[in-house]
Amino acid sequence: MAHVSVPMYWRTIPQRYKLIGYKCKKCGAVNFPPKGVCKQCQSSSEFEETHLSGRGKVHTFVLISAGGAPPEFAEQEKAGGQYPVAIVELEEGPKVIGQIADIDPKEVKIGMPVRTELRKIYTEEEVIRYGFKFVPA
Amino acid sequence: MMAVGISGYGIYIPRFRIKREEYAKAWGSFSAAGVTEKSVFGFDEDALTAAAKVTRRALESVPMEADMVTRFALATTSAPYLEKLLSGTVLVSVGIPNSAFTSDHTSSTRAGTEAMLAAFEHVMATQSGKAVVAAADAPKASMWDAVEHAFGAGAAAFVISSDNLIAELEGHFSYASEHFGERFKPKDDPLVRDLNVKKFAEGSVVRNTTSAGSALLKKLGRKPEDYQHVVIQQPDARVPVTVASRLKFTDAQLASSLVSKTLGDLGAASVPVALASALDAAKAGDRIMVISYGSGAGSDALSFKVVTDKKATVRVQADTERREYIDYVKYLKIKGAIQ
Numbered sequence: 004m005a006h007v008s009v010p011m012y013w014r015t016i017p018q019r020y021k022l023i024g025y026k027c028k029k030c031g032a033v034n035f036p037p038k039g040v041c042k043q044c045q046s047s048s049e050f051e052e053t054h055l056s057g058r059g060k061v062h063t064f065v066l067i068s069a070g071g072a073p074p075e076f077a078e079q080e081k082a083g084g085q086y087p088v089a090i091v092e093l094e095e096g097p098k099v100i101g102q103i104a105d106i107d108p109k110e111v112k113i114g115m116p117v118r119t120e121l122r123k124i125y126t127e128e129e130v131i132r133y134g135f136k137f138v139p140a
Numbered sequence: 141m142m143a144v145g146i147s148g149y150g151i152y153i154p155r156f157r158i159k160r161e162e163y164a165k166a167w168g169s170f171s172a173a174g175v176t177e178k179s180v181f182g183f184d185e186d187a188l189t190a191a192a193k194v195t196r197r198a199l200e201s202v203p204m205e206a207d208m209v210t211r212f213a214l215a216t217t218s219a220p221y222l223e224k225l226l227s228g229t230v231l232v233s234v235g236i237p238n239s240a241f242t243s244d245h246t247s248s249t250r251a252g253t254e255a256m257l258a259a260f261e262h263v264m265a266t267q268s269g270k271a272v273v274a275a276a277d278a279p280k281a282s283m284w285d286a287v288e289h290a291f292g293a294g295a296a297a298f299v300i301s302s303d304n305l306i307a308e309l310e311g312h313f314s315y316a317s318e319h320f321g322e323r324f325k326p327k328d329d330p331l332v333r334d335l336n337v338k339k340f341a342e343g344s345v346v347r348n349t350t351s352a353g354s355a356l357l358k359k360l361g362r363k364p365e366d367y368q369h370v371v372i373q374q375p376d377a378r379v380p381v382t383v384a385s386r387l388k389f390t391d392a393q394l395a396s397s398l399v400s401k402t403l404g405d406l407g408a409a410s411v412p413v414a415l416a417s418a419l420d421a422a423k424a425g426d427r428i429m430v431i432s433y434g435s436g437a438g439s440d441a442l443s444f445k446v447v448t449d450k451k452a453t454v455r456v457q458a459d460t461e462r463r464e465y466i467d468y469v470k471y472l473k474i475k476g477a478i479q
């Protein structure tokens with residue numbers, strides 16, 4: 004498993020728990036997750052924090068099944084079967100990657116409206132790593 | 141005195157269901173009286189993820205921004221950690237200010253109303269205060285133990301304040317006593333035990349619930365027939381019927397809140413989800429009597445008067461009807477019971 008230390012994970016809480024985005028002060032594009040230099044204008048590195056709505060639409064997705072899951076998600080795949088991972092285009096513009104929960108994987112469709120909610124992502128060092136997943140909106 | 145009450149509420153019933161027949165196939169019997177099926181959290185859910193969801197739904201129902209909240213109380217008997225502040229996870233994820241006073245109520249199934257009363261005390265002391273109570277639970281016991289059969293999963297949250305009331309708190313009365321052997325977790329074991337001394341346990345349930353309930357009726361000068369709805373702790377679907385009849389409430393008064401028939405025992409979230417179900421059905425002017433129970437033992441009784449026809453967006457019935465049935469093997473896998 005790609006080891007993520009507790010302090011490293013903690014630093015990503017604004018993104019994982021709350022979807023804090025970073026709005027470029029020059030061009031207005033919302034960067035998520037944070038970037039050193041705005042990925043839109045490629046020139047500004049000044050941002051202001053903005054709380055994203057968590058709402059968006061499925062841009063594309065794949066179903067992860069036996070053997071395809073990264074080690075930290077293997078237990079989830081064994082218990083629950085295949086699960087969808089999607090790129091979602093948020094209302095505010097950024098495209099973000101995340102699992103889609105609370106749905107029969109066969110029912111996931113491109114374009115379907117989703118929103119984020121808190122879920123258990125995986126457990127490492129007996130510490131539950133919470134973060135957002137998408138669910139049907 | 142200023143009126144305080146419920147200004148908004150939100151519920152969540154997870155999608156997975158298992159039917160009593162699945163238990164009957166696996167074990168030859170199903171021990172939860174009156175329960176036909178029950179709800180089950182997904183592999184990636186727990187009391188905190190469900191609490192975050194219902195907190196957001198309750199705030200949206202008002203609607204109120206999370207940064208207005210000054211008090212947050214969490215209730216569960218299935219905390220994902222035995223030691224660690226639990227409410228902080230929910231507070232950060234929902235966006236409640238870090239300066240809000242939070243409390244975790246975890247030691248019995250009475251925790252849901254315990255948290256509600258803590259929230260009411262805050263709002264009565266601070267008129268501008270806005271409290272949120274979230275109760276989320278999926279009690280856990282050994283698969284070998286019959287007490288496990290009833291255990292379901294669900295959550296409800298309430299916004300408690302003195303503005304925009306849906307239901308006004310008319311009064312409350314609590315009763316605590318010493319009982320043991322019924323539903324407990326020994327030190328160093330996270331699984332619920334029950335010595336299964338049925339008559340003794342039923343004596344405790346009846347004594348605590350009826351003592352709190354009848355004292356509150358007396359305090360308010362009311363009779364059972366003054367209420368359109370009665371909400372009682374639901375370790376199964378039979379206990380609330382027994383308690384209701386002891387207090388001279390009818391099955392009709394119990395009908396709007398009897399969620400355990402299809403959701404099972406929701407632990408500390410039992411009364412909160414059942415109260416939300418009664419609120420879904422209530423009309424302005426209706427009265428709701430609420431009586432919780434936690435083994436060990438104690439009960440809280442609360443009386444509400446419904447003052448508007450406003451409802452939460454997500455109804456208990458609608459979330460209950462959204463379901464996917466699983467078999468017992470999948471249930472064991474999701475519960476992590478196969479190591």
Ligand SMILES: [Zn+2]
Pocket residue numbers: 027028029030031032041042043044045046047
């Ligand atoms: Zn830019």
